[in-house]
Amino acid sequence: AQRVTQPEKLLSVFKGAPVELKCNYSYSGSPELFWYVQYSRQRLQLLLRHISRESIKGFTADLNKGETSFHLKKPFAQEEDSAMYYCALLSYNQGGKLIFGQGTELSVKP
Amino acid sequence: DTAVSQTPKYLVTQMGNDKSIKCEQNLGHDTMYWYKQDSKKFLxxxxxxxxxxxxxxxxxxxxxxxxxxxxxxxxxxxxxxELGDSAVYFCASSRGGSLEKLFFGSGTQLSVL
Incomplete structure (x- = not known):
């Protein structure tokens, strides 16, 4: 079964601390993975996708096929990073659909 | 200019009623979606x-x-x-399929009493 798991519902860190939001997936093919973010009172928006191998707002995510993980990392968290983060897997069944994880709320304290 | 707009933002209604949520995108995208976010934020x-x-x-x-x-x-x-329909409903669009970046609306919070 295709599935995305974000084991932490809430992650709280202090400003300047490293942060890692965990994401594990289950998919039989070659996965396409994304991180979406929803800041307070804003729309859900794409943060980064693994095919682009990009760093956005200091965040990076590396696909680890051996561990079936796509954890989101940032070396020094900022207060403005506080938001809801969703990991998503693209499933090519039925023309392609995004399967989202349960979301992790990141709270960065001053 | 709102790229993906959905109305209404809030919808409170009684069980058994029929209701509609509208979504429009002005991005020229070919693909549109409806997502449901439940009380546990699962999308x-x-x-x-x-x-x-x-x-x-x-x-x-x-x-x-x-x-x-x-x-x-x-x-x-x-x-x-039904009561279980209470959730936030998000509309989204993308240029092609889901491999493309999805643009989301701001959501419609539906409460069924």
């Missing part, structure tokens, strides 16, 4: 349309009927509303 796809054609239809009760009059609009009609 799940309901439907996907590409150029007015239904592409994805998840296991959704047939009380939910999407309608796409043109590729810029995807409305969601819900018949005989």
């Amino acid at each position: 799940k796809i309901m439907f996907s349309y590409n150029n007015k054609e239904l592409i994805i239809n998840e296991t959704v009760p047939n009380r939910f009927s999407p309608k796409s009059p043109d590729k810029a609009h995807l409305n969601l009609h819900i018949n005989s509303l």
Whole structure:
């Protein structure tokens, strides 16, 4: 079964601390993975996708096929990073659909 | 200029009623979606349309009927509303399929009493 798991519902860190939001997936093919973010009172928006191998707002995510993980990392968290983060897997069944994880709320304290 | 707009923002209604949520995108995208976010913030796809054609239809009760009059609009009609339908419904669009960046609307919070 295709599935995305974000084991932490809430992650709280202090400003300047490293942060890692965990994401594990289950998919039989070659996965396409994304991180979406929803800041307070804003729309859900794409943060980064693994095919682009990009760093956005200091965040990076590396696909680890051996561990079936796509954890989101940032070396020094900022207060403005506080938001809801969703990991998503693209499933090519039925023309392609995004399967989202349960979301992790990141709270960065001053 | 709002890229993906959905109305209403809030919808409070009684069980058994029929209601619609409208969505419009001005990005010229070919694909539109409806997602449901439950009380635990779990986000799940309901439907996907590409150029007015239904592409994805998840296991959704047939009380939910999407309608796409043109590729810029995807409305969601819900018949005989139930308590369990209470959720936030998000519309989204993308240029192609889900591999492309999805642009989301601000959500419609539906409360069924």
